[in-house]
Amino acid sequence: MFHLPISSLPAQFGNIDIYLFDQLLKGRIRKGMKLLDAGCGGGRNVQYLMQAGVKVYGADASEEAIAKVRGMAAELAPTLSPKNFVVADLANLPFADAAFDVVLCSAVLHFAYDEAHFRSMILELWRVLQPGGMLLCRFSTTIGLEGKLQEVAPGKYQMPHGPVWFLAHEPLVRELVYTLQAEMLEPLKTVLVEQERSMTTLVLRKKDEVL
Template sequence: MFHLPITSLKAQFGDIDIYLFDQLLKGRIQKGMKLLDAGCGYGRNIQYLMQAEIKVYGVDASTEAIDRVQQLAKELAPTLPARNFVQADLEQLPFADEEFDVVLCSAVLHFARSEFHFRSMVQELWRVLKPGGMLFCRFSTTIGLEGKLQQLEGRFYRMSHGPVWFLADEALILDLEQQLGAERLEPLKTVLVEQERSMTTWVVRK
């Protein structure tokens, strides 16, 4: 029997988020689906998806990031048009309503400028998602670190590594779910990182 070397995992899957990989294993991202990575960065979460015949789109506020992702797509999935990857802000996505089967947003929402901005970004992600589609978000929260972070004004906190982040709590996430009419597909999963920050994975269906 032929066995793939374990070193091939990195080449195949890149630096995909382990919780996103879990959604692949559960069959929630399938060949032929139309998927948006909102805040795609350099494409770490879509390297494998590009090669798996997913119709991948990406937006990022950084033109450098979009240039890098367009080049990545050219190398890994030449049939994906460069126009699938565009510079844009998450609160004003350049896509039609209900366009995507899956919307990803990893390590972006805690950079919100206000609670209104945070909610606006989530509402835009929801707007472009098809009914029955999956929204996958991973972002820093206060969950598990209540009372242990340096709170500034409102929901802003000084993180131990220096920057100021907007941190949602569980109540805000629940409020958003009710407002959107979202169906939770997974329990909230929060990882504490050295008691310095917590990263919460939020997976819901429209």
């Protein structure tokens, strides 16, 4: 069996999110699949995927981020079109319904302006996912910190490290899963960081359409 030397792992995987890595190890993301990284930033989560033959697309509100990820694609996966990477708000994505096998959204949803924007973004991520596809979202919530954070406007919290974020509470997350009639591929997993912020990972499968 071929083993990669441990020292080659950072070059291979870069700063990939461990929950995304977990899904790779579980075989849920494969070569040839169409994957959207929604709120891709500079592309840390798609560096490996591009090289592994995943058909990567990206959307981000920041022109600078999209320029960076296009540059990464030109270097690592020149067969990917620069048009795969678009400047867009996640609440209004310029992609067709059911366009993707996998939609990834890491560290973005807590930048929602309010609950309506948060809901719109989730519904839009769901719209572009095909039946049978997987949505992986990682975002800050109040889970495990209920009553401990300062709410400065409905759903908006002053975070101890400085910014004001929109934090979904657990009933909202569960309600959305129910409304989408999604299958939970993993239990809801939440990490508390120094009792100051809470990062929740939601991994959903869109059920196949009933014929």
